[in-house]
Amino acid sequence: MTGAARERGIGRGIATCLAEEGCDVAINDVGAEGEAAGLVADLEGLGRRAAFFPADVSDRAAVDEMIAAVESELGPIDIVCSNAGVADWQGFLDVTEESFDRLVSVNLTGAFNVCQGAAAAMVAAGRPGKIVVTSSVHVQMPFAEMSVYGATKAGLKGMVETMAIELAPHGITANHIGPGWVRSFINDSSPSLQTDEEVRSTLELIPAGRPADPRELGRAAVYLCSADGDYVTGEYLRVDGGFVVGKY
Amino acid sequence: MSVAIHGLSQALADAVAEAFRADGYELGEPADIVVVGVESPSGVDLLDLSHASWDAAIADARTAFFSMQQAARSIVAQGNGGCLLVVVPVHALRTSRGCGPAAVVGSFLATAAQVAAVELGAKGIRVNVLAVGPLEGEADPRAADAVPLGRLTRPADVGAACVMLAGTAAGYLTGTVVPIDGGYVVTKAAGGSPFVGA
Numbered sequence: 409m410t411g412a413a414r415e416r417g418i419g420r421g422i423a424t425c426l427a428e429e430g431c432d433v434a435i436n437d438v439g440a441e442g443e444a445a446g447l448v449a450d451l452e453g454l455g456r457r458a459a460f461f462p463a464d465v466s467d468r469a470a471v472d473e474m475i476a477a478v479e480s481e482l483g484p485i486d487i488v489c490s491n492a493g494v495a496d497w498q499g500f501l502d503v504t505e506e507s508f509d510r511l512v513s514v515n516l517t518g519a520f521n522v523c524q525g526a527a528a529a530m531v532a533a534g535r536p537g538k539i540v541v542t543s544s545v546h547v548q549m550p551f552a553e554m555s556v557y558g559a560t561k562a563g564l565k566g567m568v569e570t571m572a573i574e575l576a577p578h579g580i581t582a583n584h585i586g587p588g589w590v591r592s593f594i595n596d597s598s599p600s601l602q603t604d605e606e607v608r609s610t611l612e613l614i615p616a617g618r619p620a621d622p623r624e625l626g627r628a629a630v631y632l633c634s635a636d637g638d639y640v641t642g643e644y645l646r647v648d649g650g651f652v653v654g655k656y
Numbered sequence: 657m658s659v660a661i662h663g664l665s666q667a668l669a670d671a672v673a674e675a676f677r678a679d680g681y682e683l684g685e686p687a688d689i690v691v692v693g694v695e696s697p698s699g700v701d702l703l704d705l706s707h708a709s710w711d712a713a714i715a716d717a718r719t720a721f722f723s724m725q726q727a728a729r730s731i732v733a734q735g736n737g738g739c740l741l742v743v744v745p746v747h748a749l750r751t752s753r754g755c756g757p758a759a760v761v762g763s764f765l766a767t768a769a770q771v772a773a774v775e776l777g778a779k780g781i782r783v784n785v786l787a788v789g790p791l792e793g794e795a796d797p798r799a800a801d802a803v804p805l806g807r808l809t810r811p812a813d814v815g816a817a818c819v820m821l822a823g824t825a826a827g828y829l830t831g832t833v834v835p836i837d838g839g840y841v842v843t844k845a846a847g848g849s850p851f852v853g854a
Contacts, residue, residue, distance in 0.1 A: 468707055500772045501729055508721065512714060516760070520702070520710055527703055546767070555771035559721075562767035566759030567702065570751045574701045 411492030421622025588648025616649025675815025737780025789837025
């Protein structure tokens, strides 16, 4: 479970829901050791095994080492959730190479590193598996000032759909979930969500009238990773309170 | 009106240039019509894709993104508006086995282009995407069985579509993703149905 340590993050919601359903969970993130330790303790409190594996997903060698360490400490990987992501807000004309490279290396190449590595481990072990990637409503709803972020999320859709086709013979499903607005740390720096008035006007755009709780993304991941989801692959499951309905 | 072309394969670049010339456009910088593309990455299953091949596909997308940005900056500086045409593989719209890098790069650039369209509309810049089907001379000829119009995409089809999208008849079109594929993306199945063997 990558990008899982941060409090209020989607990854923590997914990790917690999977643990509640009986999964032992490998927590990955960069930094955030204190928050990761708290999450590991919470998951152990649920009676599950959990451990923190810090690694930068954009670093292939680190991802390969992490996957080997997870298998060694917790056993074969049955589910991989690629969730680590970063965002920037820049106008298209002003996107910097530094920002482009940061977003693409984490959101897109990082997801490829993690999904390819985990899928290879599943195939080598001869076990079926589940891949769940956190994409975004940006897949179908491009936002101004987020050209690179939205592009990375659309790229994930292409990656997941292709993996669904290619990995099905190995008994591996691949799906992506599309969060709308979650009050996670990644949105704290959104320039359009800084004041109470901005938050209110954003909420008016969401039919459900509220942001998502990270656990609601977690329950979606549980569905896709459960036997109920065995025949679901290449799918995109929005969990956005109806945010994009009627707009896109 | 001046046209510049970046990143297309030689066959596509030649065909696009010829189509614009035939319609009376000049080629050269500074351009107010800029065609930016990526070559369709050769595909293997993502499970077997080498890191070098992934990096090469991402590097192509990066080059195309910044070519789009540079073109848009130049058009803004000229002050007369203009048009960006972004040429991607049709797998941006629907993927296939072995086409992961094309699907990733195509989807990436199509969405980047749509955001650019949103941001640049007020500056008089239109941005549209051409999703190009499997090309004659490159793709397996049997793929034509799955094309409603009965043949693979020719470079001249792409050239003609670029001229159409750059022209005044398309003056109110922006942010679109237009399949230039003879209908391939509609079905992708020989005979027009996955249940009809052909």
